[in-house]
Amino acid sequence: MSTAGSPSTVDAPRTAAGSAGSDAPAPPPAPRRRTGGVLWTELRRGVGPWCGGVVVVVCWVAMYSKTPQWQGRWTETTDMLRSVALLLCGPLAVAAGCWQGGRERRRSTGDLLASLARTPLRRALLAVAPAALWPPAGYLVAAAGCTLATWPYAGEGRPFLSHTAADAMALAALGVLGFVAGRLIHWRLTAPLLAAVTYVGLGIPAYSESPARWLSPAYQHTYFWDRPVWWFGPASMVWTAGLAGVALLGLAARRRVVALLPLTVACAAAVVLTHTGDGLWRPDPATARLVCDDGTPQVCVTAVDRKLLPSVSAALSGVNARLRGVPGAPDRWIDGPRTPSPGREQLEAAPGAIVRRVGEPVLLGPREAQLPSPFGLAERGRVSDPVLYANWAVSYLFSRNCPGSGVDTPAARRAAAVNDAVNQWLAPRPYAVPAPLPGDEVHLRRLHGMGPAESRAYLARYLAADLCRPDEVPVP
Template identity: 35%
Template sequence: MTGGSGDRAAGARMARRILWTEIRRGTPPLVALFTAMAMTWMLAAHPESWAGQWTGLSTYLRVSLLILIPLQVAGGAWQIGRDRRARIEDLLSTMPRPAWQPLVAAWAAVTLAGLAGLVPPLVIAMILVGLRASHVGDGWWWPLLVGLIALPSAAALGVLLGRFVALRLVAPVAGVIVYLGLAVPVYLHETRWTGLSPVIGYAGPADVWPVGYHAWQAGWLVALGAVLLSLAARLWWTAVVPGALAAALVVAAPAGSGVGTDAAALALVCTDRTPQVCVTRVHAFLLEDIAGPVEAQLARVAGVPGAPVRAVDVLAREQDERRDDVWWISITTQAGVTGGPAHPEWLPDVRELIYDTGCPSPADPTAAQTLTTASEHLAEELTPEHEQWVGRVLAAARACDQDELRRLARS
């Protein structure tokens, strides 16, 4: 028994030594560096997608997989391809150790490098989110977990390609092909097959998925990674069980993601002054940042008959909901890392009221010009006469009355 324990300890030390050797070689450090740079760039490019939002950060990692997965595939292919070109496999076949062990060590090294590059910018982003977030959705971490599971599977695909494709440029070519393969489903209508990709093209601030859907995706990615790694190591029989599981999960693929809405995220949080500004709870951290400019615009149209008396986050709007007393405002682009509107030039503009009526744009050029003129008046201080005229234009626009708009053009 002591001898067996000693053999296992020696085997563990050997495995650690091999893994450490693989990590120190050229490819894993580069994978870690490029992954850290890519994730940092993605976070810096679109802070409005995740700043102050736990669910937003989790789903944005899934968006970022469009870049991160090709990097993992290229890293795995390059690591193994270099060994194949150097004929290290022939050398290792003469040594008393399993032939698959160095390959699995190379896969583990690339996987750990990808995770090591991803974690620092992700942790920093989580700290920044924690400082501002006003809502923590149930199960917000599920998309993040599935995204992390996707990286080992991507590295396994790279190892498989590097093992069997005798092409010096297999790494960059594989990375580009995988990028295109992941990008195409993003632009397709959702089907039962698009869920096989871990990449999310877009997710709204209040979007949530059933736990069962996340569990199915996680199981599919784990089984797929096990199959790819087994095939790369030429462990044909080992691939049977995960292959059968992967096939079963593909057959059982849900008809759609079942994406729903987090009702708690859409609860309104409002200012206690007039005119009132309300945002959804998921955007509550933005309330004081945008309230001042929005209140100023509401005050400017206070004398216009029929003008809204309060502003409400459009996320809380029911489909096709129309309320003359409400100005529906979109602030999804205003989330910033350090506070204050991220894009002041994109703040809601009260001139939108003239066009947000649910009616088609007037085909008559005179009626269309009436709307343009009324919009221009809303951009300036209104006289009592202009207030009354803009009020009549607003009423005609809401009624889709082009004849009245033409008459108002002459008034």
């Protein structure tokens, strides 16, 4: 029997049920999935991560195969990276974007996704994110590695970070354009076909002289002693990003008239780039200044190659030993801006003027000789083949722009054989290509048989002769 102050066993279930109905807390609402989580999920799956990894590998493999061409100069590093990123990885980004754009059609999930509360533009932004973000991310990783590889060996100048950012933006824009094409074109071969068209379209401007070539993100400027204007990179980013914005808004915006805004901005950037043209790059006095050693003859290179100076001086030490004190020999070797780029004064090569092998004129003093560019022979701050470089330098020393040089006469053949023998005597070729001229071996044996005084006297007579007149070239 229960007491009056305690509940009975009969009332206990009723009391418990009543307390459960009135005092129990309501179940918590289901957590709302954030957009950031959806974006991270999109970025982790699909073709995006694979595309970013392939971009890194392609860039590093292609750059490694051409290390001597870019590792010593910031301009060459930027140009080579741009060429590899856009011409090789650009088609890959377009193809990846096209494949990503056709994902919903392949999985037959278009109607399901359309039933969600997200707007079409928001769904498109989430879907395009892997194709738009992974290729530029991979390129930035590859560019960072190449920048670190160039840093210990580069001379004057600095990396062009704005151009690197513009290249990354161009890859992102190509991914977006490929995504839009994949949404609109229902054909499985669209991706490879679009990649091929992209490669051709990016490569054609390199062979054009039109100001519109500067609109191509893959167009290169390979003049070592120039620097871009500060707004070149940002303007290129506005141009490529504007094109991608037009395509994406035209595809998924609720009101497609808003696509006119990025179209207007992109057109304005295009007008500025094409109107400026070659003026997008300006001469840089800091990189063109001469840095010289204290030898005789003196060896001078520009500041952009100042870390090559000890190696260049060592390569020319044997030639300088034979030229030192000879009347008519050069007082110094000079490497500097040679090719007048567009907008600079174009020079006419006078008869007898010292010219490069490709026929480009050089302004030199009366006792100055032109050094060849170490392009292809500079590797990690040194000249990789000093024997070949010395032979190039001597060939430049005796190269002349002579009228009627193609005339084949006995005197011309004899003078050519003498010239080749003198070149071989001062700086032998590291291999027998090209083949020696007729009579070359005879003249070379005579030069090697001379004593020091006799060889210096002959070299003085040779330097004093007019090499454009074969009859005046002295025979050893």
